[in-house]
Amino acid sequence: MNICCIGAGYVGGPTMSVIAQKCPEIKVTVVDINEDRINHWNSDKLPIYEPGLDEVVQECRGKNLYFSTDIDKAIIESEMIFLAVNTPTKTSGAGAGRAADLRYVDSCARQIAK
Numbered sequence: 001m002n003i004c005c006i007g008a009g010y011v012g013g014p015t016m017s018v019i020a021q022k023c024p025e026i027k028v029t030v031v032d033i034n035e036d037r038i039n040h041w042n043s044d045k046l047p048i049y050e051p052g053l054d055e056v057v058q059e060c061r062g063k064n065l066y067f068s069t070d071i072d073k074a075i076i077e078s079e080m081i082f083l084a085v086n087t088p089t090k091t092s093g094a095g096a097g098r099a100a101d102l103r104y105v106d107s108c109a110r111q112i113a114k
Helices: 012-022 035-041 053-060 071-077 103-113
Strands: 002-006 027-031 065-068 080-083
Touching: 002 012, 002 071, 012 027, 012 053, 012 065, 012 080, 027 071, 035 065, 065 071, 071 103, 080 103
Parallel strands: 002 027, 002 080, 027 065
Antiparallel strands: none
16 A cells, blocks of 8 residues: 655654554655755654654655655555645634634645646
């Protein structure tokens, strides 16, 4: 099985790393439009710190855990897609200051549908 996660931030990267570690039979690809962030995930200096995360990533990266900016390829090859993108609070319109701004979720959904 192949899964991907769109969003390599504080939620997507660590969550998918643990899934890769616990399910070595699943190919996990984490994608993001931020090339610098992906380069950090592919290096020895991860973009975020969580206790034990370095070891999990080193154990799985290149075996069943991959980090990439090729979002379309990951979508096409995946049987399951997770969205872990930014949902800041709306700054205008209905719900401003209270509701989540879902423009990034909407953008990803449209890209997957395409």
